[in-house]
Amino acid sequence: MKIACIGAGYVGGPTMAMVALKCPEIEVVVVDINEERIKAWNSEKLPIYEPGLFEVVKECRGRNLFFSTDTKKHVGEADIVFVSVNTPTKTHGIGAGRAADLTYWEGAARLIASVSSSSKIVVEKSTVPVKTAEAIGKVLKRNCLNPDVNFEILSNPEFLAEGTAMEDLKHPDRVLIGGADTPSGQKAIQTLAEVYAHWIPRERILTANLWSAELAKLTANAFLAQRISSINAISALCEATGADVSQVAHAIGTDSRIGGKFLNASVGFGGSCFQKDILNLCYVCESVGLKEVADYWGQVVSMNDYQKQRFVERVIGAMFNTVSGKKIAVYGFAFKKDTGDTRETPAIDVCKGLIRDGAKCCIYDPEVKAEQIFRDLSAPKFEWDRPNYSRSQSHMLENVQVQSDPVAAADGAHAICVLTEWDEFKKYDFAALYEKMVKPAFIFDGRNILDHAKLREIGFITYALGKPLDPFLVKGY
């Protein structure tokens, strides 16, 4: 059996590496139009950082795992084609800012159709609006010159979380495969299930109809994001009342109906999927006349925007209502720890908010490259999810510095903002940092990872999200 995967990104790369590792008899080729990315996959420095990924790629690369730009050849030869391309939010036209832009998906489908001389199973790995399989089926059928070629479309959404992708792929809670309710559809489901059954217990391989599988992915992300927005909403109330969001989260999380996971208040959720998928869900709801349902889910994104804005206002308010000309050290730019991914990271909106008020942000992140930060802070909204994404002209960048040393970032700064929960931040010598900073020295912990009592002892004015406020931060003091 040969497998091809179109799209060598955060999903295509790790998932196919795991398939290759667990199925040594299957040849797996990951293809992409981005030459630089493929080159990196074939090098010692992979294009994405995930704990454990490099080891797996090293073991399989050249054995039964290959990365190539020769899309036509490898897709043409494959029995199963995974499609794991970007499905960004539309930036213009009908549904702009909400609907999914299926340009790349359709492009992939046209490519598959044009190079296929044998029947194939086409697997939706990208997150797509419900009913996409129907449209893709039409594109495939109408563009394939060989009438004997049959395409069976499956929906097999990916539930991995970045930062723990390899563990998630090795031991997933479940794998979901949706297919047509026809004999050939069911056979295709079984063929794909056989691949996963190499390492995943059968009871964890769920099957469904196509529309349920497509919708399940959007729903899963909407529920996850909703939990974050819910606890973040409560964090604002905690600050206003003197309650402590960690204590509230612990108290509710011990209720087995609620559960303790995903209840950490933070500066906001990020990542390539949550916002995009909820907006997409809202658009689908509106398209079928369910405005109230769309509004309900839309509020999850609004609350997230509010949380980021609230953080910015807290920083500016605390620093005597002006950050103009002040150096602010930003610790962490990735949207969460253990990944170099910055897509929709809350750090973008927070830095932009501070810079708009005149601050000079000095950013340190252990994994994110300077060029990526410049790109993110200069690009228009939603632009990041396109293959040709690059740095734009922007006055924002005049006030951005990227440091590879956290101590230098804090040197001469008025404040430190912690925006990613990297473990190394907990180990810093904050007493030494304090000495290097302008007084009063502020710390704004947007992830609640630091020892706040100790910071106060050192002399920092400390803001911890959703916790009782320092008297210094209470208005009118």
Ligand code: NAI
């Ligand atoms: P990505 O941007 O890292 O990778 C997509 C890749 O597809 C890019 O390298 C791009 O050059 C390539 N591509 C686009 N059009 C192409 C074409 N016609 N031919 C060949 N290559 C093409 O995106 P990522 O994060 O891997 O996401 C892919 C899909 O998976 C999206 O729909 C996303 O919503 C979904 N997803 C992402 C997760 C994540 O954690 N990043 C988790 C679950 C799903």
